[in-house]
Amino acid sequence: MWYLNMNAVLAMVGMVLVLALTRRWPGNKRYLLLAFNLCFLLVFSQKLFVFYLVYTALNYVAFIALGRLQHLRKTTFVLLIAANVVAVCTLRMFGMEMFTHPLFDAIIVLGLIYNVLKVIDALYFAFFIGKESRASVLDYFNYILFIPTFTSGPILKFRDFMADTKQPYQVDAAQTKQYVKRIILGMFKKVVLVALMMDVFKNISGAEQLHVHESVFLMIWFYALIFFDFSGYSDIAVGFGRLMGYNIPENFKKPFQSPTLTQYWRNWHATLGDWFRDHIFMFVSRQTPTKWTAAGLSMLVMVLIGLWHGFSWLYVLWGVYHGLLLGLENILGYTTVNKRKVSKRYFYARCLLTQLFITAAVIVYSGDSHTVYKIYSGLINWSW
Template identity: 65%
Template sequence: MSYLLNLHALAALLGIVIVLMLTRRWPLNKRILVLVFNLLFLYLFSRKLFLFSAVYVLVNYLGYLWLCHAPKGRRLLFGAAIVINVATVAGLRLFGMNVIEHPLFDAIYLFGLIYTVLKVIDAYYFAYYVGKDVKAPLLDFVNYLLFIPTFTSGPILKFRDFLADSKKPYTVSAADFEAGIKRVILGLFKKVVLVAGMTAVFHNVLDHELRIYDSLFLMIWFYALIYFDFSGYSDIAIGFGRLMGYMIPENFKQPFLSPTLTQYWRNWHATLGDWFRDHIFMIFSRRFSSRWAAAGLSIIIMVCIGLWHGFTWLYVLWGVYHGVLMALESLLQLSLVNRKKVSRTYFYARCALTQLLVTAAVIVYSGNSDVVLRIYRGLVNW
């Protein structure tokens, strides 16, 4: 989110990096100082968010410990924990949409929760499938959920990977520091320079009567805009994460060279695709291994991703659109293309087709139904 573009936030992040480098001889510097930084940052940013996050994390930590040690009823506890967390996010989303109203609700509660709940569920999965041997200290659990560089927009960290990083001493070399700073600068350039300029162009074209060529331009332009926007944030998060001693996974892995939609969702917002594949597809595909089951799961997962982005009919249709296309790929055995086993012409033709299919629905990411419908109407205005 935009708070990483705030000069005070950037200064704070650089400050904790410097403190970590100066205290590298203290074995616990990374775990304790990062904990203090995460909590202090949230407290100064919003006391309401700090209080909500503290309660949310502590409640889930108790559930996590219970699941690790529960001798009986682990399946019921596991399912209940996931349902309660999903219901919490859904309920707050409905409050944010004014479908439900209550004087205690504040929109700031949703800040970061959309990503935090995915990490919470990953921790529960880890506890359920591995058991009591994976019990994590409270400070590592808090750091995992509230890690500031990835708090609001990812990339989505895996619990087991974060715990492994926490156990390692702070060893950021001069080369690591240089690479991290360059990554942050690249992200800032994308967000501050490219996205700002591209957004102005987008709205300038949008303000005029739209014909087919205007709408096509806006769809392609917006696709590039959100790529630079989101990948720019990921660059900043990855850069600062690594400067703080944690390996943050890549979120964009050459998505424009994806020959199928299935492969595209492993490369575009890769950590989100990985999360849904690990926590939904892999679990249910073990029980239902047919091609039709895989196709059905593709539709369910993409609708879930759509609803995760927003509770609107546009996102539901977006999910159905992507899910049906991926289901067809599965049924027709077109989900994977090995670049080394096909001709260059075929490979790039499939990449172009994938990008065309993505571009056709990408404008939904704007989150504004009026803008989306206006651009689609322009496609039939010659």
């Protein structure tokens, strides 16, 4: 969201310059970044600023308390996670106008579905590490409020972010050139390609009735559109994050060259899939699961990812669809394909099959039930 606002982009460019000019100060990355994160939110929205001060402070207290707790640790851990999930779900329902209240402002839900995942990751760290799970209030606030990844990820791991805070600011000229190019590429995707592709999508999908060739085209076109949209955002976030001295993880790892759905979800929006797999599997089954257990957990993970995207039956069905396919891969033992051990023809045929499965449901990401219904209806309309 920030990256379509020129003032926000200039503010981040200014922060990078300040960090570069103060690189001799060992604490520049930590103290200046906190000041930047807070000032940015305050200028953007006073309500958002106040909400996140309170939300982050409460969760920091919970993080510290959980790490020091001797008794009822697991119960407290579960209750803290449940409290965050319930709070976020409730606020999202207000944002979706399922609930209404005159005091509610939709701005406070900005970035919340990403930031609650970071909060929960920190709670996991405190629970499993215990007394050694230390983080200063300064570093915890920077972790939750990190502006480059605030609204749409990539999702930062608590352990990795804390490790980066201990490293001095070391971005050199070659890295600056590389990351600036990454930002420009992301801007081109977001501002140019996505805008043009969205116009085409709206023009064709706006027809009163669609035919099979139009529906197929729209499904493929929309798949490409959301790839450029989200990978473009990730490019910009990774570029700015690394220019600020933090190793932001990659979100897209050649997803179109994934021969199975299991491998695809490790390469498409990789940080989200990794988060759900790590936290669900870690909580439910810390041992290597059986094929049937893995299949059941895959269903659970995909339904949760669907609900994370939106509270609607469309996203639930999307989660069930992908959960069934992933479950079958686990049960039948088709979760991975080693490119070096199979022929190129077989490998790319499997990649194509995976993309067909993904394309069949990708239109759900539009979030518009009317558009989804119209496009699927067009698949059975063979008349010209």
